[in-house]
Amino acid sequence: MTLPQTVAFSRNSANVFFHILTQCNLKCRYCYINPQQHGQHTLPLSTIQTWLEAFSESSHKKNLIFLGGEPTLHPELPAAIRFARKMGFGSITVDTNGYLFHDILEKVNPGEVDTFSFSLDGATRTTNDRIRGKGSFDICIAGIHEAVSKGFNTSLIYTVSSANINELEKMVPLLKKLGVGRFFIQIIGLRGRSASKEADTAPEGILQVERRKWLDTVPRIARMIAESGITVSYPKVFLNPDEKFECAGRVADNYFIFPNGRVYRCPLCEDFPIHSLVFKEDQLVPAAKLNESDFFQLNIPEGCVMNKLIQPHNLSYREDGRPEYKIACCLLKEEIRSE
Numbered sequence: 457m458t459l460p461q462t463v464a465f466s467r468n469s470a471n472v473f474f475h476i477l478t479q480c481n482l483k484c485r486y487c488y489i490n491p492q493q494h495g496q497h498t499l500p501l502s503t504i505q506t507w508l509e510a511f512s513e514s515s516h517k518k519n520l521i522f523l524g525g526e527p528t529l530h531p532e533l534p535a536a537i538r539f540a541r542k543m544g545f546g547s548i549t550v551d552t553n554g555y556l557f558h559d560i561l562e563k564v565n566p567g568e569v570d571t572f573s574f575s576l577d578g579a580t581r582t583t584n585d586r587i588r589g590k591g592s593f594d595i596c597i598a599g600i601h602e603a604v605s606k607g608f609n610t611s612l613i614y615t616v617s618s619a620n621i622n623e624l625e626k627m628v629p630l631l632k633k634l635g636v637g638r639f640f641i642q643i644i645g646l647r648g649r650s651a652s653k654e655a656d657t658a659p660e661g662i663l664q665v666e667r668r669k670w671l672d673t674v675p676r677i678a679r680m681i682a683e684s685g686i687t688v689s690y691p692k693v694f695l696n697p698d699e700k701f702e703c704a705g706r707v708a709d710n711y712f713i714f715p716n717g718r719v720y721r722c723p724l725c726e727d728f729p730i731h732s733l734v735f736k737e738d739q740l741v742p743a744a745k746l747n748e749s750d751f752f753q754l755n756i757p758e759g760c761v762m763n764k765l766i767q768p769h770n771l772s773y774r775e776d777g778r779p780e781y782k783i784a785c786c787l788l789k790e791e792i793r794s795e
């Protein structure tokens with residue numbers, strides 16, 4: 457029997473999520489990118505290199521994830537990858553929608569990129585393309601095949617919402633067929649387009665999945681996927697009142713960098729100008745107060761403060777006013793290793 461393990465937060469490794477541009481060829485319905493808050497330009501290679509250097513001194517293991525927008529739209533992504541390798545980043549991942557621009561798979565090799573991580577939001581063309589755009593399912597599948605055939609490690613990200621949770625089970629045979637190494641289930645957060653008025657009027661109604669539905673569906677299907685030989689992780693989301701709550705902003709080392717120089721420690725804060733760090737003249741310095749780091753210090757019975765501020769409909773209270781459960785940090789994951 458495969459059991460989920462909570463992946464504990466650690467300060468012994470740093471995770472750098474680097475959005476090198478916000479431009480994208482797709483227009484996914486629930487895209488979390490917010491160009492007004494994140495900037496609209498493409499970072500030149502020299503800036504990418506200088507900003508990466510800001511993290512090079514840490515003696516801890518450093519994991520780097522290149523993101524966008526669509527990071528393969530950046531013509532100098534291969535050079536950025538090679539520079540990061542030289543700077544000592546222990547693992548390098550490229551998150552892609554599968555379009556793999558600029559022949560990226562021809563320009564880097566599996567020794568340079570640890571993983572290409574693809575995104576699908578449906579197990580069928582109909583559901584995925586309704587969310588991510590016409591044609592995106594077939595292109596993503598073709599991109600995965602190509603990456604696998606060239607010897608790259610691949611993973612797949614599936615963001616669960618009310619629009620696609622009913623298709624999660626169908627991912628089990630599809631993942632097997634594709635030959636991806638890992639599967640990441642995410643939960644939709646109300647950020648970017650999913651927080652917009654447009655999303656409020658989506659045919660599915662409220663996008664976030666109700667607690668009972670999540671608990672009845674996601675851990676069960678994650679187990680099935682692990683039993684089929686693929687390591688899977690998914691957000692913990694709900695904590696019992698007696699389970700320990702920890703805010704990654706206080707106890708882990710994550711950095712979410714955007715082209716306008718903002719650096720957040722918490723993804724739920726990214727729609728607001730409350731980043732705790734900023735690149736100013738290429739130096740990484742603390743941002744003006746009040747900022748997200750002030751929120752991280754608040755202890756509330758509901759768990760995550762940002763969740764209570766931006767997604768309060770997730771919460772439920774007993775008659776005496778105490779919360780029925782706590783909301784975990786959005787970065788807290790359960791992992792089931794393949795058998």
Ligand code: SF4
Nearest residue numbers: 480482484487525553
């Ligand atoms: S979610 Fe990703 S692939 Fe979709 S529009 Fe946004 S950046 Fe592009």
Ligand code: SF4
Nearest residue numbers: 703705722760785786
């Ligand atoms: S999601 Fe909540 S708990 Fe996690 S870092 Fe952000 S504020 Fe802290």
